[in-house]
Amino acid sequence: MLMTFLGQTGLQHLGGAAALFPVQPPDASTIAGGVDQLYYLLTGVTVFFSVLIFSIIFYFMIKYRRRAPDEVPPETHAPLALELAWTLIPSAICVVIFFWASYLYVRNARPPAASTEIFVIGKQWMWHIQHPEGPREINELHVPVNQPVELTMTSQDVIHDFYIPAFRVKKDVLPARYTSLWFQATKVGTYHIYCAQYCGTNHSEMIGWVYVMSPTDYAAWLAGGEQNESMSASGEHLFSLLGCSSCHAGAGQTGTGPSLAGIYGQSEKFSDGSEHLVDDTLIRQAIVQPDSVQLPNYKNIMPTFKGQLSEEQMLQLIAYVKSLGAEERKNGQ
């Protein structure tokens, strides 16, 4: 840990003493510190071995420089112990780094149960953000500090990538499916959002800001501004407008189509025998390509809604389906 400590203080000194010349982004989330520590270790290992190799080469270059044109040096022997040492020691270092990095990764992979879910739609070349309570933003994301936030994301066209360096989080945003990332901001402030997967002409302008606010400020922001209905309310509206309710009756009744109450987060058996978890992507697939999600005992008569819904409307419908049923929503990742 000494290397880490030295590296940490060293690099932070660089970063701190020169606000003019920072070498790392702000440490603004619960995981940023851990990622930075691993980074310092990796930097330490890199610096150590690079300096070692450069120095040895330099030393040998001088000490063993050729002194006569016909000089032939003596034979040296390659002890097996040395070969094994410089195979096993780097291997051991790699093992340590792998386990540490994997531990952080696995721990960071699952969002806490009580996360606020916010929805992101990437399109060329902007970010649409939808809060479940209703407010919408473009290229801006307001979040409360010290509360876990989970972003559920999809793309309307090509592959994008949602990246917040200050939080050390990043995830590709894909068309026709949902990906997610989560973070818990620890410092009030303003931080960069970037698109980090090349997506065409204005890829470098698909950037924005995260505004981390105190809980009271956040609540005020949510309540202020244009009063939109909540996502699940919009979704309910769409559910009847598009005729879904005529087949998919609510809880406790039987209809032409399966009841959707409590279905989110469950594992469903399909008519070909396979079993799938009902998550956001599956619901979207059922809406867009119904013949691919056949349940036993139901006829294959659901029409497709492909092309009839924007990604925003899709998310609203999904939010409504999620809200059906009294059960706690399980995480669908």
Next chain:
Amino acid sequence: MSELPESLPVQAPHLNYLNSTYGIRSWLLTKDHKRIGLLYLATITIMFIFGGLAAFFMRLHLIEPQGALVEPETYNKLFTIHGVIMVFFFLVPSIPATLGNFCIPLMIGARDVAFPKLNLLSWYVFITGCSLALVAIFSGGIDTGWTFYTPYSSTYSHTAVVWMASGIFIAGFSSILTGLNFVVTIHKMRAPGLTWFRLPLFIWAMYATSIIFILGTPVIAITLFLLGLETLLHVGIFDPALGGDPLLFQHMFWFYSHPAVYIMILPGMGVVSELVTAFSRKKIFGYAFVAFSSMAIAVISFIVWGHHMFVTGQSVYAGLVFSVLSFLVAIPSAVKVFNWTATLYKGSISYEAPMLYALGFIGLFTIGGLTGLFLASLATDVHLNGTYFVVAHFHYVMVGGAVMAYLGGLHYWWPKITGRMYPDVWARIAATIIFLGFNLTFFPQFVLGYMGMPRRYAIYPAEFQVLNVLSSAGASILAVGYAIPLIYLIWSMRYGPIAPQNPWGAKGLEWENASSPPVTENFEVMPVVTEEAYNYQPHNYQGTEGAHGV
């Protein structure tokens, strides 16, 4: 030892492969591997200039946060063209098709490769691919990135994607034929007495590279073929709107493109083994370890491709598997670095330009390889993927590594290839300028990456400007560094002093048994091998008087 006297004193050019026949037909219809190597040298130098110009304009553009030179659309085409040309039309063929073609038969004591006509065909296939690529560039260019991710490349980009994909597809066949030729040549045409474990390590490295050529290239060919069909016919292979899976494209693309980076570095490592031994006049330290490391790298390279896709939403388990395998592939490279360094111990080291390039390689490859660990580590890769950190990492290994090794090898074998010496003072100056310019260009990019600057950005936030300007300054120095050898090497072909057969006093059949330049059939007398590689010191030799015994 060999069957020829030490070195034939040569005062005037004897009859050799360069002057035995004249005329354009004797070059365009040659079956001589040495001439074919030169044909490739000319072609890839031209492609390097195109790719280098694209990079030059990119770095010039990036001195201003709002862009100093071109519109974003043009910038996107510049970085795409730079990547496509440098990967597919320069680095992949560079050492194999030039130095490999020239040196492999000489180093194993053969008259030519196994299939000389196939070798010539591979060059024609290559220039056909290059021509299609140039058509793509000059008919408007492409803006998909060299990675061609779908659905952007198949459905949204209305640029010359199909032309470029065709060019790469065809050039891929050139690689396959070259790899096939090398595998059969190395298996079947070694001189009597030249067992596998007496082979120079350059041959081991080229053999490992050829395996990757053979097994990997067909997959990129079929991937681009499917992409082209999808683009032309508007059917759903990789486009989710039409029922396809964009991640399948990524898996198939990286299944080749990751081993491809080892195609780019393994030959360079082979060259470095030759240079380090020749210029310290010592046996390589740990021959078997270095030879097996080349093979291990080739094999493991096929099972790590998923580390390019850690943030695509793939499962955590897939991430763990690809991460551990990516650490595994780093170990043989580390073993090689230590073995090269140890070869210098108690050697007799001289600092001609080839050696400077080799030593520069060892240092820069160490940095580049270790920064790969940042990307193999899942937690840090999440932060660093898609940023300038990745750009810095791969330029350290591909430019600080592969290109330096290529230049080192070119300088080393130049007297053998041309029969002329180049001016070593200028060569050392250029090597130093390249080393310094390179580091100034790419080191700042590590910092930019951790700060969060994404790659492929035509416009960037103002806070990143200082580092970008430093990088661009380095690029202009690097450009000067590359221009200098171009000038003096061409100059030397006409005006350079005539080279003796073995100017470096190196071991190896190409130096001891073939003249500089060699005769068309390579050897006056076919060699027989009775000793191991790099046998500078007979067993238990204590060194000449005054040599380091300490």
Next chain:
Amino acid sequence: MSDAATDHAHPPGFAHQFETIEQQREAGSLGMWVFLMTEILFFGGMFTAYTVYRALHFGSFEAGSHLLLWKFGMTNTAVLIVSSLTMALAIRSAQTGQKKGTTITWLILTMILGAAFIGIKLYFEWYNDWKEGLVPGLHWIASPEHTPGVEQFFCFYFFMTGLHAIHMVIGLGILTVLVIMTARNKFSPEYYAPLEISGLYWHFVDIVWIFLFPLLYLIGGRYQH
């Protein structure tokens, strides 16, 4: 030792980069095997993509497969297997020093069978698919019964059989060259390597079809039909 090969008369077809005809034969054989490895990876890429989509869209792939005319596919399978036999007999006849007319006869029979394969495919299958609007991208008639996966299945059908057919056509070209070489007395029991390695190629193309046929034509079985 090294120049012994140049001291005696060279067997026909001897190439001077080699020391002995034996070395040349081994090199040629190894070269063809290595080339076939690359072909396995080439077709393998396509097979991988097919496997992924068959797993994701099994119902549609099954429906698409049932639209193919399996009897013609079966006939073609038999045609190719017989052509591999005639090819092997052609090689055998050269190896055992039979008259060149025998070798040429077997080679031409192989070519006829290969041409029959292509003819059956082109006329009875692909032309028929064109008429029914089952050619994605070029002539696809959407139908309510055709889920999107069916079009994708037909993409793979045409890509895979098309790639295979291209290899067949190249094979016919190779066979033509072999017929000419045989007619010009190039082959003997000492030297028939080009026939042998071309035979390897032909057998490989046959084996690819033996995989393609069930994967494309027999998805979900055909006993219900």
